[in-house]
Amino acid sequence: MTINDIKHPKVKAWVEEVAKMCQPDDVYVCDGSQTEYDRLMKKMVDSGLGIPLKKRPNSVLFRSQPSDVARVENRTYIASKTKEAAGPTNNWIDPAELKKTMTGLYAGCMKGRTMYVIPFSMGPVGSDIAKIGIELTDSEYVVCNMDIMTRVGTKVLDVLGTNGEYVPCLHSVGKPLAKGESDNGQWPCADIDNKYISHFPEERTIWSYGSGYGGNALLGKKCFALRIASVIAKEEGWLAEHMLILKLTSPEGKVKYVTGAFPSACGKTNLAMLIPTIPGWKVETVGDDIAWMKFGKDGRLYAINPEAGFFGVAPGTNEQSNKSAMDSIRKDTIFTNCALTEDGDIWWEQIGYDAPGPLVDWKGNKWVQDKANKAQEPAAHPNARFTAIAKNCPAIAKEWDDPAGVPIDAILFGGRRPSTIPLVHQATSWNHGVFLGSIVGSEITAAALDLKAGTIRRDPFAMLPFCGYNMGEYFQHWINVGKKSTEDKLPKIFFVNWFRKTPEGKFAWPGYGDNSRVLAWIFDRCEGKDNAVKTQIGWMPKADALNLTGLDVSAEIMKDLLSVDVEGWKKEIADVRANHYPKFGDKLPKELMAEMEGLESRLNA
Structure with missing residues (x-):
């Protein structure tokens, strides 16, 4: 044309x-x-x-310049x-x-x-x-x-x-x-x-x-x-969010739609394509990265995935972490900055198997895996990508392309937190949920050079790099959206944390498919089931409310995962009060300060 x-x-x-x-x-x-x-x-x-891949029909590999490998904030x-x-x-x-x-x-x-x-x-x-x-x-x-x-x-x-x-x-x-x-x-x-x-x-x-x-x-x-x-x-008057959208179906055939906002490296795509470990439950993908939500005539929020494909991070994607993504990229895929095998396939770190012989790395150089050399540069760039067609995903929900969108029942927030934040808790109101979204963050490890290890890098609503205007006004917009409907029609808001660690430094919760156990509890909460107890921080699962059948996690660890760490939360509030909320000055909604002060008084009671 x-x-x-x-x-x-x-x-x-x-x-x-x-x-x-x-x-x-x-x-x-x-x-x-x-x-x-x-x-x-x-x-x-x-x-x-471009390099055509003999092993993957209609798929091509590209290598970028080393100076052009990621978003440049x-x-x-x-x-x-x-x-x-x-x-x-x-x-x-x-x-x-x-x-x-x-x-x-x-x-x-x-x-x-x-x-x-x-x-x-x-x-x-x-x-x-x-x-x-x-x-x-x-x-x-x-x-x-x-x-x-x-x-x-x-x-x-x-x-x-x-x-x-x-x-x-x-x-x-x-x-x-x-x-x-x-x-x-x-x-x-x-x-x-x-x-x-x-x-x-x-x-x-x-x-x-x-x-x-x-x-x-x-x-x-x-x-x-x-x-x-x-x-x-x-x-x-609607929401454009950095969120996955999934369809959750119970063994009885009932359906709930869930969105979730998580900072990078917190398993958003994996959750969107999760394969449940509890019998009878099913997760299907509506979107893995972005959700646009508008109110329908019934006062509920309806979401579409504005995208038609997946632009996924390749390293770490494997049959265990995300089988549906691996199935999605068997054909019709653009790969960028992955390694190339001798027989015309791609390879990356944590793909689930060792390099099958010598490779050509993402810079175009010969690369031979040396597992004894911990300092060996990776064959694939850590931000190597695949661009895959959504309809090629075996977990794609039939509603993913519905122009009307899907009605959202629950919104999840979460980050990488080795302590303090429990496995799951539910906000007591929309504004309490906005407060939880506003304090999302991940703990910095020793690998990050720009911040002290153990401090929290806040990423409110997982939107820090993506909000196109003043974030204090963005918080206010969320509060205003809540006023457009009633609590019974608005999605329920939850905070999840798959990344709690034991005193020995191991992950306490197995994650991946076992996150379906938490989704099942959230489903029941959306159904109005009396399976929660009210705590200082919100609603939490009653004893025995989570389906733990076949799960290899001790009762002691489960108790720790589902308890309120009062001292930890006091430190959390102190950090938010000193280092996070002051950034927003007079743009910080008074409703969020009220939520924080209410939490503080409950913890001190």
Whole structure:
């Protein structure tokens, strides 16, 4: 398709304006077809950028530059009109100043390349909860990944019509080519000082320059679906959250839908694709990363997964931790920065088996596993990724693509906490739940150089890197959302912690599939079952309320997992009061201070 196929005058004018600034050799409007995907993938393979995998049909491996391997938080900006609007947790730059800098970088940046126009829908096309974006990019890698991660193509332009709303997303790898020059099979990107991932919340616009990787370049993902969407959600009265969505079915065939927010490395994807260890229970996946929730006419919150694929971290994914993910990536998958085996397959650390002979590592060098050498560099980058089609997941719920969304019964929060936080407790009210979400965090280990070991790195609602405006106002927005319905219709809120440790330093709870035992208790709570006791910190399971049949955990450890650590919680409140809440100044909702003071008085009673 060409620019003339765009019927929306504003979109057409914007595309023409960007083409004039960036000076690509060609402009191509994507139709989202399989033929188009195959042609662009072949172009990358033929150029030496992509390596087809003999062992996995229709799957290709890419290697990025070592400087372009992850989201770059310190190059990610919220350029709101005022610094206060961005808040204390975001990088702020004056929007006029940032646009001047980036316009200079964009001038001529697509020379020697094609500019692709990607019309995409976040959420099922035409859904009342979905939103439309247009990404302009000079990267075929981005087009193919966006094809998997979003709904791309002509049908999106049809819904957009001549005057529909959309979010403009401009991206360039920042590496123009001289006449006759090529990338020579090398991943194109700019140096680190010229990387910018910029958001203009008032304009609902995203500009990205210099990176070809992940959330820096697939602008539908964190940039749109969280940072810009969180701003839109605040204005329109809904929630755009960094949450999984799962469907939980009881042995009796009853269904509950659960969302969950966890900081990175806390098992979000694993929980979304969990295989229960207790008979008769079933977990199916609606989404593994992002949830958009809007109120239905019945006063309940309905959620969609705005994405159409999984952009998962590969290392640590294996048959035990996440069998459904392993099944999802057997075909039709883009792998990035994984190791390559001699017989044309991928490999990464903790895949569940030793390296099958010599490998080519993510940097393109020969790599032979040496288990005796603890200092050996990994064969796959720790942030190596797979981009997989959601419908290829055997655990995908039939409702995952429902334009109406699914009604949410429970919201989970959690982080990596070796002590203090019990296995599970339930908030006594919506505002108490918002308080729990606001203090989410993970304990720092000795491996982190920037913070003292044993301190808590707070990541409220697991949204710290993704909230597009002042986080104090974000807390207030959650409280305001609670006022739009009644407690009986709002989801119940729970705090879980799979990561408690014994005095010997071992994980006290087995996790993985056994987390279904906690989900079953949460299910019963949503059914109104009297299986909980009220404590200072909220509702907790009664003795024998959890199904522990066949579980190898001692009664002593279970008692510890399900008890209130009064002294630990007093320290928790002291830390929140001294180090966390003051950041938000007068933007901190008074309701949260009231919840904290109420908890404090109950602990001191």
